[in-house]
Amino acid sequence: MNWQAGGDGLLALAAFWVALGPGRRLPAVQLACLLLGSAAVLGTLRFSGVLPLPQLHQFVSLLGAGVGLPLLALSLGAPAGAVATQRRYTWIFAVIAAVLCVLLGVVAGIKLWSSVCAFASALAIAAVAARRRDLLALGVGICMVLAFATFAAQVSAGPLRPGEFLHIGLALAMLLLGRWATVRHSRS
Amino acid sequence: MNPILFAIPVFMAFVGLEAWLAWRRGLKVYRLHDALTSINIGAMSETIRALLKLLSVAVYALVVERVGAFSWDLKSPWVWVLAFFMYDFFYYWAHRSGHEVNLLWAAHVVHHSSEDYNLSTALRQSSTNQVFYWLFYLPMAIVGIPVTVFVIIALISVVYQFWSHTQLVGKLGWADRVFVTPSNHRVHHGRNDYCLDKNYGGTLIIWDRLFGTHVAERDDEPVVYGTLVPLQSWNPLWGNLKNYVNIWRQVRSTSGWSNKLMRVFAPPGWGSADAPAPSMPPAASFSRFDTPALKWQQVYGLLASAAVFGLLIHLLIAAPSLSVPQRAAYAALLVIHAVGMAWVFEGKSWALHFEAARATLVFGALAAGLWFGSVALPAQVAAIAVLALSLAVLAQARAERARLGMPMTGVGGVSA
Numbered sequence: 001m002n003w004q005a006g007g008d009g010l011l012a013l014a015a016f017w018v019a020l021g022p023g024r025r026l027p028a029v030q031l032a033c034l035l036l037g038s039a040a041v042l043g044t045l046r047f048s049g050v051l052p053l054p055q056l057h058q059f060v061s062l063l064g065a066g067v068g069l070p071l072l073a074l075s076l077g078a079p080a081g082a083v084a085t086q087r088r089y090t091w092i093f094a095v096i097a098a099v100l101c102v103l104l105g106v107v108a109g110i111k112l113w114s115s116v117c118a119f120a121s122a123l124a125i126a127a128v129a130a131r132r133r134d135l136l137a138l139g140v141g142i143c144m145v146l147a148f149a150t151f152a153a154q155v156s157a158g159p160l161r162p163g164e165f166l167h168i169g170l171a172l173a174m175l176l177l178g179r180w181a182t183v184r185h186s187r188s
Numbered sequence: 189m190n191p192i193l194f195a196i197p198v199f200m201a202f203v204g205l206e207a208w209l210a211w212r213r214g215l216k217v218y219r220l221h222d223a224l225t226s227i228n229i230g231a232m233s234e235t236i237r238a239l240l241k242l243l244s245v246a247v248y249a250l251v252v253e254r255v256g257a258f259s260w261d262l263k264s265p266w267v268w269v270l271a272f273f274m275y276d277f278f279y280y281w282a283h284r285s286g287h288e289v290n291l292l293w294a295a296h297v298v299h300h301s302s303e304d305y306n307l308s309t310a311l312r313q314s315s316t317n318q319v320f321y322w323l324f325y326l327p328m329a330i331v332g333i334p335v336t337v338f339v340i341i342a343l344i345s346v347v348y349q350f351w352s353h354t355q356l357v358g359k360l361g362w363a364d365r366v367f368v369t370p371s372n373h374r375v376h377h378g379r380n381d382y383c384l385d386k387n388y389g390g391t392l393i394i395w396d397r398l399f400g401t402h403v404a405e406r407d408d409e410p411v412v413y414g415t416l417v418p419l420q421s422w423n424p425l426w427g428n429l430k431n432y433v434n435i436w437r438q439v440r441s442t443s444g445w446s447n448k449l450m451r452v453f454a455p456p457g458w459g460s461a462d463a464p465a466p467s468m469p470p471a472a473s474f475s476r477f478d479t480p481a482l483k484w485q486q487v488y489g490l491l492a493s494a495a496v497f498g499l500l501i502h503l504l505i506a507a508p509s510l511s512v513p514q515r516a517a518y519a520a521l522l523v524i525h526a527v528g529m530a531w532v533f534e535g536k537s538w539a540l541h542f543e544a545a546r547a548t549l550v551f552g553a554l555a556a557g558l559w560f561g562s563v564a565l566p567a568q569v570a571a572i573a574v575l576a577l578s579l580a581v582l583a584q585a586r587a588e589r590a591r592l593g594m595p596m597t598g599v600g601g602v603s604a
Contacts, residue, residue: 053257055254055255055256055257056255056257056330058255059255059257059330081446082446082450088288089453092289092453095285095323095324098326099323099326102247102251102323102326103247106250106251106254106255107247107250107251
């Protein structure tokens with residue numbers, strides 16, 4: 001197991017914990033975490049050399065960024081909205097976002113699309129949470145913004161490369177998201 | 189070669205066979221206006237498909253090339269088995285979305301707009317479905333199912349679904365529990381309460397059983413075919429566009445962006461406290477849409493439909509050698525042809541004059557060799573014959589209406 005596979009494995013564990021645990025009653029959170037977790041599992045398999053499927057890993061990562069993170073932004077930004085609370089609308093949003101990802105990211109080859117979606121989602125989560133003084137959601141947003149910023153700046157430290165910072169940052173965001181979902185559930 | 193070219197004569201032969209069998213059994217399952225409208229809507233759909241099909245197949249192929257997770261051997265039976273089940277599974281969800289998402293219902297509704305149920309209904313396919321439906325099959329491309337396998341499996345599914353649109357085949361025992369059979373699919377086309385949003389499957393009914401949308405046909409309650417909000421028209425263009433216009437009107441009259449979005453993406457008939465559901469005609473007021481079926485009008489319908497099919501077959505053959513604007517112009521010509529025929533059926537005041545002018549222009553141009561690509565001599569002769577026949581039949585239709593004291597009107601005459 002190398003650091004890359006380890007970082008992906010950590011993110012996969014955190015994402016699946018939220019999807020199957022505290023986020024299971026929130027359809028958008030659950031689907032987003034399943035997408036991010038699936039991408040991370042493929043990353044673990046790829047970088048550990050167990051089952052390298054690089055194209056599929058990249059594609060599911062694209063969906064994680066272009067579908068999963070906007071879903072999280074909607075869940076944290078409008079937690080009572082139809083997309084966040086009703087499985088039907090979660091899926092409608094996911095299909096539309098996925099089609100945009102395929103058309104822009106794959107067909108048109110606009111690689112920036114997933115990065116824009118991811119960063120915009122993270123900023124939106126942080127901004128809305130700050131306005132509402134929702135500390136847990138703010139933590140999720142800040143973790144994500146920092147993770148994407150360090151990845152974009154290609155920060156390295158010892159054995160940790162930019163990808164590992166991204167995965168560790170997202171894994172932390174997932175843990176805070178799980179806590180946010182638990183608190184939200186206990187309030188409702 | 190486009191496989192639809194082979195399917196068209198086979199489908200038409202089966203429509204003829206079913207009509208003959210029904211007539212022999214004394215069953216009234218066909219009305220000429222409705223059947224010809226279904227066939228014309230099908231022709232229009234194929235016309236549009238000639239424009240759009242390459243786009244969806246090209247995107248599918250590109251996704252396979254760039255993302256496809258696995259490489260599959262075309263000779264392996266497993267890829268075909270996997271593709272069959274995957275296609276049918278995604279068909280179920282595409283079709284279900286087509287009924288439960290208002291925007292997609294607008295695309296699919298034309299297939300359900302017939303108030304009869306026979307093999308011609310199978311041909312009544314939407315022109316705009318193809319803009320949305322292929323998106324649902326992209327997961328197959330992600331798994332790497334080759335485009336050849338995808339196209340052939342899709343074709344098998346289309347051919348299979350044709351036979352389920354009949355009232356002449358009853359219940360089929362165990363097959364009704366596994367496959368989409370005529371009995372299962374009759375329920376899907378019903379507007380009875382127990383039929384609504386049921387039996388979405390394409391080839392296998394197991395998905396409906398799995399996801400809780402299956403219901404068996406009831407012997408004690410005959411299925412009444414059609415939609416809750418009837419089309420009330422023979423016009424294939426209006427049939428394809430009516431629900432989009434309705435959605436546009438609903439969105440404009442609704443306040444608040446979230447309510448506007450719900451008008452587009454919620455199930456048809458959605459409403460809330462601050463955005464009331466669109467009004468629905470009371471169930472008791474339902475009567476099957478019909479217009480007087482006069483002899484010469486019907487003869488003209490048959491003649492015009494045959495001409496549409498002749499031109500459609502030429503378009504499908506010639507499409508690869510035509511530019512996109514040429515294809516679009518040809519498609520527009522066929523759509524106008526089908527709309528003109530519908531106006532004749534509906535007794536519109538301008539219909540006979542419009543059709544005479546249109547036939548003169550279209551078949552005159554074809555006879556003069558001014559067409560899309562080169563025109564063979566037999567086609568020129570046929571164009572002259574069709575033009576002469578069209579004008580003669582239209583004159584007879586006009587005389588017939590005058591004789592019966594039925595002047596052409598601005599609105600279609602509707603009778604129960």
